[in-house]
Amino acid sequence: MVVGMSNCPKEPISTDSELNDVFGDATRVGVLPVTPNGSSERDEKGTLLQNTLTTILIHLRKTGIIPSSTKDTPDVFIQKQKVLIQGLRLEYCFYESRYKYALEKVFNAIRNGDLSNTEDTKATLKRYLEITKMLHRRLNDLTQITSSITENMNSTSVGIQSEIETYNKQIQAQRVQLEKQSKIINKGEAVTNIRKEMIKYTEEKAKYTDNLLTLYSFLNIVTLGLLVYIYKAAGNE
Amino acid sequence: MASLDEIIDSTSLYQNADLAAALHTFKNNPNQLQSFLQKQQASVYDDIVKQKGTTFNKVYGDLNRASKSQESVLMYQQRNKELTSMQNQVYNNQKNMAMAITDDKNLAKRKNEMNEWSISNKNDTLFVYSSLFIALSGLLLCIVLWKLEMISSSFCGSLAALLIIIFVLLLLNRYQYTEILRDKRYWNRKNFGGKYGKIPIPSCPGMMDDITSGVSSLTRYAQDAEKSATSELDSVSTALASSASELANTVHLSNAAHAVTQATQATQATQAQ
Numbered sequence: 432m433v434v435g436m437s438n439c440p441k442e443p444i445s446t447d448s449e450l451n452d453v454f455g456d457a458t459r460v461g462v463l464p465v466t467p468n469g470s471s472e473r474d475e476k477g478t479l480l481q482n483t484l485t486t487i488l489i490h491l492r493k494t495g496i497i498p499s500s501t502k503d504t505p506d507v508f509i510q511k512q513k514v515l516i517q518g519l520r521l522e523y524c525f526y527e528s529r530y531k532y533a534l535e536k537v538f539n540a541i542r543n544g545d546l547s548n549t550e551d552t553k554a555t556l557k558r559y560l561e562i563t564k565m566l567h568r569r570l571n572d573l574t575q576i577t578s579s580i581t582e583n584m585n586s587t588s589v590g591i592q593s594e595i596e597t598y599n600k601q602i603q604a605q606r607v608q609l610e611k612q613s614k615i616i617n618k619g620e621a622v623t624n625i626r627k628e629m630i631k632y633t634e635e636k637a638k639y640t641d642n643l644l645t646l647y648s649f650l651n652i653v654t655l656g657l658l659v660y661i662y663k664a665a666g667n668e
Numbered sequence: 669m670a671s672l673d674e675i676i677d678s679t680s681l682y683q684n685a686d687l688a689a690a691l692h693t694f695k696n697n698p699n700q701l702q703s704f705l706q707k708q709q710a711s712v713y714d715d716i717v718k719q720k721g722t723t724f725n726k727v728y729g730d731l732n733r734a735s736k737s738q739e740s741v742l743m744y745q746q747r748n749k750e751l752t753s754m755q756n757q758v759y760n761n762q763k764n765m766a767m768a769i770t771d772d773k774n775l776a777k778r779k780n781e782m783n784e785w786s787i788s789n790k791n792d793t794l795f796v797y798s799s800l801f802i803a804l805s806g807l808l809l810c811i812v813l814w815k816l817e818m819i820s821s822s823f824c825g826s827l828a829a830l831l832i833i834i835f836v837l838l839l840l841n842r843y844q845y846t847e848i849l850r851d852k853r854y855w856n857r858k859n860f861g862g863k864y865g866k867i868p869i870p871s872c873p874g875m876m877d878d879i880t881s882g883v884s885s886l887t888r889y890a891q892d893a894e895k896s897a898t899s900e901l902d903s904v905s906t907a908l909a910s911s912a913s914e915l916a917n918t919v920h921l922s923n924a925a926h927a928v929t930q931a932t933q934a935t936q937a938t939q940a941q
Contacts (some may be wrong), residue, residue, distance in 0.1 A: 460906035501739070505746045512735050524723055531717060538709040542702065570720055577727045584734040586738030588741045595741070600749040605755050612762045619769035632782035640790040651746070654804040658811065663817045 432605040443598055444532050450562050459524045462491055462515075462576050463569060471642055484579045497580060500587055507508035515580075530566040537563050781853060788855035792842060803835040 444450070454461035460538075464487065472483040491497045496518075498511035540556035694701035814824035851857035859908050 493851075508679060508742060509739055512739070516731060516735055522729065527720070531721070534713055534716065538713060542705055542709065563697045570724070574724055574727050577724075577731050579726070581731045581734045584731070584738045588734070588738045589699065591738075591741045591745050595745050595748055598745070598752050600910045601729050602748070602752055602755060605752075605759050607764060609755075609759060612759075612766045612804050616762065619766065619773055623769055623776055624823055626773060627781055629780045630776060630783060633780060633787060637783060637786050637790065640787055640794060644790060646725055647794060647801055651797060651801050651804060654801060658808045659803055661808065661811050661815065665811065 433452055438522075439527060443528055447536075450529050450533055450566075452529070453524075454522045459518055460494070460496060460521065461525075461578075462487075462496060463522065463526075463573055466573065467565060467568060475570070477568060479575050484575060486578060488579055488583060493582075494665070497583070500568065500591060519573070519580075523570070526566055526569045530563065530570055533559055533563040533566055743907060785853070785855050789846070793847065796839060799835055799838055803831045806831045 453465050454463065467484055468479060472480055474480060488497065492499065495511075496515060498508045498515065500508055503511065536559040537556065540552060540559055543552050543555075694704065810819070810824045810831075811829050813819045814821055819827075849858050849860075851859055
């Protein structure tokens with residue numbers, strides 16, 4: 432969803448006291464620091480230095496405003512990410528409405544100065560100009576931080592993709608192992624069945640031999656008895 | 669044709685003149701000046717706000733796209749994790765199954781070996797039983813013949829003793845072979861107990877030399893065997909020839925002796941008459 436300026440809620444401010452308000456409340460925290468970054472953390476054009484951006488991102492990650500794809504479950508991560516993106520839009524609209532108000536005040540002061548070039552008019556113009564510059568920086572900072580969050584997301588996606596490749600390789604390797612195991616199982620089952628049949632066959636052979644042994648035992652006993660009987664009969668005669 | 673610099677100069681001149689005229693007009697008419705300034709300021713305001721909005725729109729759009737992309741990748745990773753987990757379960761199950769089958773196979777093989785050994789042992793016992801039956805039948809026959817007085821008691825006794833000795837020797841032979849020499853796993857395998865040493869294996873580097881020398885020695889042995897066979901054949905044929913001549917001589921001499929004997933007998937008969 433691309434949000435344009437027209438998508439910002441129409442909540443124009445009406446008093447000067449709201450110009451210095453900071454975005455955020457008990458339920459929502461902004462990504463911009465409460466105190467604007469000083470000039471030492473900016474370059475000559477007024478944009479934030481890379482180190483400063485990195486520090487801000489680390490802080491946001493620590494406070495959980497930027498979700499972590501490794502710590503959170505995917506569902507929680509997606510939910511937090513939605514909250515972050517919506518918060519960014521709300522924060523931008525918050526400062527943008529003040530910026531517009533201040534800008535209008537500046538132009539009004541310029542027009543008034545053209546009509547009555549007094550010290551009071553000059554002071555008013557200067558005050559509004561400072562506020563406008565501050566809000567302009569806030570909006571620029573927010574844009575820079577949003578861009579950095581995007582870069583961070585892209586780099587995280589690249590990291591996740593490398594993990595995915597690792598998983599894919601693992602899946603492929605296991606697929607090969609499964610195929611090998613399947614072959615072993617199919618082949619092994621056939622061999623096992625043959626061996627089981629062979630066991631049955633040997634058991635049949637054992638039964639046959641047992642029968643023969645019983646028969647010969649019986650014959651031997653009969654023969655021995657007959658032998659003893661005949662020997663004794665011969666002895667009696 | 670006028671040069672470009674001349675055209676630029678004349679244009680600047682016209683512009684300056686127009687600007688001076690406009691300023692003069694605004695100076696004389698402050699309301700018009702205010703209106704002009706308000707219009708210009710509104711234009712600048714719109715431009716500034718539009719630029720800011722466009723920039724943020726782009727960045728915010730990128731963020732949304734990156735977020736969607738990351739969500740997709742994350743879900744893909746999640747699916748991959750689940751797939752890997754499922755595959756691991758299948759792998760482990762199949763591994764256990766394969767191991768069970770391998771164990772079954774080994775167990776069945778061993779059981780088959782044991783059964784075969786047991787059956788062979790029973791067959792051996794059956795052989796002894798049948799030998800005993802033959803011996804007892806022989807003894808019975810002896811006793812019946814002795815009772816019928818067809819053979820003498822001493823012959824019967826010696827025959828019975830012979831049968832008993834043969835049976836006892838057979839029994840001892842089978843016993844000591846099975847207990848000492850027979851392999852305990854495979855019935856048909858005999859243990860030599862290292863009596864004859866191991867079969868020498870030729871070393872690989874000199875194997876070809878050994879084969880070559882073996883082939884040459886075999887060829888030499890074959891040639892020698894052929895020569896000796898030929899000489900033996902010669903000697904055999906010579907011996908056969910001499911034997912034949914000797915036989916002929918013997919036959920001839922025996923015929924002569926027979927004739928001499930007949931003549932002598934005829935002479936003695938004549939003298940007796």
